[in-house]
Amino acid sequence: MTRAARTHDPSYELMDDHDGLSIIYRQHGFPCPLVRWHFHKEYELHLLVASSGKVFVGDYIGNFNPGSLFLTGPHLPHNWISQLAEGEVVDKRDMLVNFTDELFDSAQSVFSELKSLGPLLDRAAHGIEFRCRDTIAEAATLMQLIADTRGIARLGHFLILMERLAACDDYQLLSGTRAAPVADEHSADRTNRAVDYIFSHYARELPLEEVAEFLGMKPTYFSRIFKQATGRCFVEFVNRLRISKSCELLAQGDKPVTDVCFESGFNNISNFNRRFQQLKGMTPSHYRRLVMQRLTEQNRA
Missing domain, CATH: 2.60.120.280 (Regulatory protein AraC)
Structure with missing residues (x-):
C-alpha cells in the first residue's frame, strides 16, 4: 500500500x-x-x-x-x-x-x-x-x-x-486490551462501519445478521473479525453500549427504570436488570442513588 x-x-x-x-x-x-x-x-x-x-x-x-x-x-x-x-x-x-x-x-x-x-x-x-x-x-x-x-x-x-x-x-x-489485536486496515475499516451502524441502531432490536448484511459479509465471518477488532463479541458489545446509555439516562433524573430499560434498547426488564448488575455490580436504582450522591458532594465542594 x-x-x-x-x-x-x-x-x-x-x-x-x-x-x-x-x-x-x-x-x-x-x-x-x-x-x-x-x-x-x-x-x-x-x-x-x-x-x-x-x-x-x-x-x-x-x-x-x-x-x-x-x-x-x-x-x-x-x-x-x-x-x-x-x-x-x-x-x-x-x-x-x-x-x-x-x-x-x-x-x-x-x-x-x-x-x-x-x-x-x-x-x-x-x-x-x-x-x-x-x-x-x-x-x-x-x-x-x-x-x-x-x-x-x-x-x-x-x-x-x-x-x-x-x-x-x-x-x-478503561480498556482490558492494550492495543489493536490485528493491524489489518481493511478489517478495521469494516469495524468502523459496523460500530457506526450499531451506534445508530442499538436502541432497537439489532441482530448480528443485520449488521453483517449491511457490510456484505457472512454472519460467522463478521462475528469473528468484529471480536478480533473490538475485543468483544457482538452481543456483548451491543449490551455494553446499551448499559452505557442506561447509565446516562439514570444520571439525568428520576425517569422510571422501566422507561430507561426500553429507551436503552432492552426489551425485557429482567434481562436489563441482570445485565446491569453483571456489568456495574449493582442495580440500576442503586447506581442512580450513587450518582445523585456524588453530584451533591461535588456541588458542596
Missing part, C-alpha cells in the same frame, strides 16, 4: 505532519472525517470541549461530556461519537495533543526527570479518563497555551501538562 493511500485510510491514521516537531496539536469539530474507529502509533491526549456522546477505547464503552479528558496509548483503537440533533454541527469539539514514545525514549538519557512520567505512559496503554476537576481545568488551560505557542514555549507547556497528569490519582483505566 502506498504512503498516500495510507494517509487517507479510514482505520490507521498516519500522522505525517510532525514536520520535525516533538508534539502535534490539533482541534476539530463534529462531524469530521477524523472521527472514526481508528488507531495510530502516537499517544493521544484528548479533551472534549463541546457536546456529549459515547466514547470507545479498546474494549471499553462509556460516556463523555464537555470537559472529559482522555489519554490513549499507541495502537489503542478509539473513537468519540457525539449525540447531536439531525443536521447539528459543532465547530470546535476536540482539542488533541499527539506525541510518540521516541520523544521520551530519547530525552530520558539527557533529562532523567522525565523518567517520572513512565507510570503514566504505561497506564495509557489501557486508556485513561481523568476525573479530577482541578486537573482537567488546568489541562484545558495548558492545552490552549500549547495551541497558542510554538517552539520551546510549546514544549515547556506540554511537559508541565504531563507532570500534572502524572500526579493525578483520580482517574479510571
